Amino acid sequence: MEKENGDQQEAIEFEMKTVEAERARLMDDETIKKVAALFGEDAVRVVEVLKGVQEIVDIDIADKTQIRLNMVRKTLYSLYDHSIVALRQSRDKETGWFIFNWRLEPDQLAGFIQNQKRRVLEKLEIRLEFEKNHAFYTCQTLGCKRFTFEDAFSLLFKCPTCNKPMMHINNDWIVKILTKKIEQIKVP
Numbered sequence: 001m002e003k004e005n006g007d008q009q010e011a012i013e014f015e016m017k018t019v020e021a022e023r024a025r026l027m028d029d030e031t032i033k034k035v036a037a038l039f040g041e042d043a044v045r046v047v048e049v050l051k052g053v054q055e056i057v058d059i060d061i062a063d064k065t066q067i068r069l070n071m072v073r074k075t076l077y078s079l080y081d082h083s084i085v086a087l088r089q090s091r092d093k094e095t096g097w098f099i100f101n102w103r104l105e106p107d108q109l110a111g112f113i114q115n116q117k118r119r120v121l122e123k124l125e126i127r128l129e130f131e132k133n134h135a136f137y138t139c140q141t142l143g144c145k146r147f148t149f150e151d152a153f154s155l156l157f158k159c160p161t162c163n164k165p166m167m168h169i170n171n172d173w174i175v176k177i178l179t180k181k182i183e184q185i186k187v188p
């Protein structure tokens with residue numbers, strides 16, 4: 001009876017692992033590209049390997065990616081910091097040493113990317129509002145700053161860097177670029 005329960009438990013665990021592995025495989029290239037942007041190219045290769053397996057040890061990842069073991073570990077730790085990978089500790093039957101088995105947490109990864117997206121979006125939207133709600137003045141000299149009307153007014157429209165008079169400049173192009181960027185990010 002106990003044996004049967006054990007078998008059942010094992011079957012359920014196997015089922016769960018299969019579901020997880022399947023979900024990882026379904027992770028699209030877009031997601032992978034975002035990993036690259038956030039964690040670098042090494043992370044992409046590590047994630048690609050993790051995608052194809054249930055669990056793997058760091059040495060095998062180094063083998064498959066041809067990335068140096070210490071770099072693989074560094075990448076794994078930074079992914080682990082964001083809960084994108086998880087690890088299971090087991091013991092080597094012969095040596096008695098600990099083995100760290102790494103696996104991908106695809107849902108965490110998706111959530112993490114969503115969060116990043118939201119953060120970037122917030123920043124862009126604040127910037128867009130700022131651009132829309134202000135008029136800007138500059139002396140047109142390369143390297144000199146742009147000032148809002150309020151600041152330019154208090155400087156009597158004279159550039160504090162080069163002393164030249166400041167003129168109104170059109171920022172429609174910035175508004176256009178920001179609007180476009182925001183639309184692009186909003187696309188799921």
Ligand SMILES: [Zn+2]
Pocket residue numbers: 139140141144145159160161162163164
């Ligand atoms: Zn100037």
